[in-house]
Amino acid sequence: MPRPPIIRKDPGAFVVAPNLPDTDAARAAFSWDSARAGLQGLPGGGLNIAHEAVDRHANGPRANHVALRWLPASGAARDITYAQLSRESNRYANVLRGLGVVKGDAVYVLCGRIPALYAAVLGALKCGAVVSPMFSAFGPEPLKTRVNLGAGKVLVTTEALYARRVRKVEGEMPTLRHVLRVDDPGTRGMLEGAPERFAVERTGAEDPAFLHFTSGTTGMPKGAVHVHGAVAAHYATGRFALDLHPEDVFWCTADPGWITGTSYGIVAPLAHGVTSLVDEAEFDAERWYRNLQEQGVTVWYTAPTAIRLLMKSGAEVARRYRFPQLRFVASVGEPLNPEAVWWGKEALGLPIHDNWWQTETGGIMIANTPAMDVKPGSMGKPLPGIEARIVHRREGGLAFVEAPDTEGELALRAGWPSMFRAYLGQEERYRKCFAEGWYLSGDLVRRDAEGYFWFVGRADDVIKSAGHLIGPFEVESVLMEHPAVAEAGVIGKPDPVVGEVVKAFVSLKAGHQPGEDLRLQLLAHARKRLGAAVAPKEIAFADSLPRTRSGKIMRRLLKARELGLPEGDLSTLEGPA
Numbered sequence: 001m002p003r004p005p006i007i008r009k010d011p012g013a014f015v016v017a018p019n020l021p022d023t024d025a026a027r028a029a030f031s032w033d034s035a036r037a038g039l040q041g042l043p044g045g046g047l048n049i050a051h052e053a054v055d056r057h058a059n060g061p062r063a064n065h066v067a068l069r070w071l072p073a074s075g076a077a078r079d080i081t082y083a084q085l086s087r088e089s090n091r092y093a094n095v096l097r098g099l100g101v102v103k104g105d106a107v108y109v110l111c112g113r114i115p116a117l118y119a120a121v122l123g124a125l126k127c128g129a130v131v132s133p134m135f136s137a138f139g140p141e142p143l144k145t146r147v148n149l150g151a152g153k154v155l156v157t158t159e160a161l162y163a164r165r166v167r168k169v170e171g172e173m174p175t176l177r178h179v180l181r182v183d184d185p186g187t188r189g190m191l192e193g194a195p196e197r198f199a200v201e202r203t204g205a206e207d208p209a210f211l212h213f214t215s216g217t218t219g220m221p222k223g224a225v226h227v228h229g230a231v232a233a234h235y236a237t238g239r240f241a242l243d244l245h246p247e248d249v250f251w252c253t254a255d256p257g258w259i260t261g262t263s264y265g266i267v268a269p270l271a272h273g274v275t276s277l278v279d280e281a282e283f284d285a286e287r288w289y290r291n292l293q294e295q296g297v298t299v300w301y302t303a304p305t306a307i308r309l310l311m312k313s314g315a316e317v318a319r320r321y322r323f324p325q326l327r328f329v330a331s332v333g334e335p336l337n338p339e340a341v342w343w344g345k346e347a348l349g350l351p352i353h354d355n356w357w358q359t360e361t362g363g364i365m366i367a368n369t370p371a372m373d374v375k376p377g378s379m380g381k382p383l384p385g386i387e388a389r390i391v392h393r394r395e396g397g398l399a400f401v402e403a404p405d406t407e408g409e410l411a412l413r414a415g416w417p418s419m420f421r422a423y424l425g426q427e428e429r430y431r432k433c434f435a436e437g438w439y440l441s442g443d444l445v446r447r448d449a450e451g452y453f454w455f456v457g458r459a460d461d462v463i464k465s466a467g468h469l470i471g472p473f474e475v476e477s478v479l480m481e482h483p484a485v486a487e488a489g490v491i492g493k494p495d496p497v498v499g500e501v502v503k504a505f506v507s508l509k510a511g512h513q514p515g516e517d518l519r520l521q522l523l524a525h526a527r528k529r530l531g532a533a534v535a536p537k538e539i540a541f542a543d544s545l546p547r548t549r550s551g552k553i554m555r556r557l558l559k560a561r562e563l564g565l566p567e568g569d570l571s572t573l574e575g576p577a
């Protein structure tokens, strides 16, 4: 059914005044120096993310405010205040220092969403170490590859994960000096005996803080290096794009191994001194609705894949819950289909606000902020401090696209604080991401006359058919309009006549069965909405679509399997490890 193209915001209807009442005006007035003024800095000079995130609150009026409300997979919730988190991370810092960790050493963390993860990450930052968070579902091989690429010195994990994922390859990681199992009795004793004070290493804004691996389509994963100064961007975007206010209960559902789980699961909410909900359990529709309702979540940051799973579980489930406290919902990781934005409005009472960024950008760059009217399907506008343009790469240099609604590559003016500073050990590859002072994202987008950006596709995923450039996202979004469809993944299949034809893979919502009738219905619906040139020629049903551990549909894998080609690097594919 056709929906209106825009959701208007009523300024009189905000219960809490948005931090960014007028994005365009704020962009004109903004400077990164003024954003940095919101940080404290280390006593005596220097900048350290852990100090901004925890210690400055522990030493001030928010000391007894809850930093983390932890929900174990089973059992009662546990609250951890800023003062407690500061002491606990100091204990980790002391233990790590005792193991020989000094400034610049790489500390890897392989943990689920447990309190030790937060204390260990913050403790390692306090030591001046470079922290590399791993997906806890990684098997031994992807873990080994990454530890060896980044010359990991200490690996922090649990007894269970050690037995399942580490032991087998422990002897094959030559730089690794210690594996710290946080729940083994020896480590527990060390932690209990460690002093609860620690003098934070005097790091500076340009010292490395995090190493985040992002998988290339083939070959080795790339290690993006981020610095302590990035916290200025986490703080500013937490304020602008997530609208954090001091009394918020914030829930970021991202896996700690994905950069979203660090930048917005750890750094941004803590830097704002708010309470974060941390749920150890994996996705479960009932549990998630219950969390939103019972924990009084006010700001929720999740991903399209999770929203589609909620949609798939059916509207009746949502109807059993109420969310009177929920004020703002945002999403990242993949394009957010208009259907999902509308689902939010119906099931949660709020539209979902899409925002865009990458491991390389370190923080949110383009967003639908609370006061902005939402155009479902658009990722919003550049945040204050971010200059975004659309470019075409030409022989002689970059050509800037001025005309609205014209596709091209999204480019960002280099220099925002959370920009990655290197691909570990791959200088040439890093250099190639920049031209004429612009960072080139590899994503194709267009911008409308009002300055809203629209995602077209990863440059690698765009389909060329009979002279048309087709972005998989628009085809997927149209298929999702059909009431039976839960998710769709669209690829181009080589064709001798038109170059490529569009093929779609769809999974269905609970209560719907695949069949010839439905296939014809979907083909007809797509043709009516998209025209014959863009609509899929083929539709295949699947129980679920392959996705990465951060929830992105792996179109290249759908394509490789369809064409019988090599599947490439599958270390980030979700599934049994």
Ligand code: 6R9
Residues within 6 Å of the ligand: 214, 259, 260, 331, 332, 333, 334, 335, 336, 354, 355, 356, 357, 358, 359, 360, 379, 441, 443, 455, 457, 458, 550
């Ligand atoms: C944070 C994160 C980055 C890639 C990015 C783009 C896709 C992320 C999106 C989006 C459309 C959005 N992506 N957000 N596409 N709309 N709102 O996701 O980092 O894992 O490095 O992925 O994800 O293709 O280039 P990362």
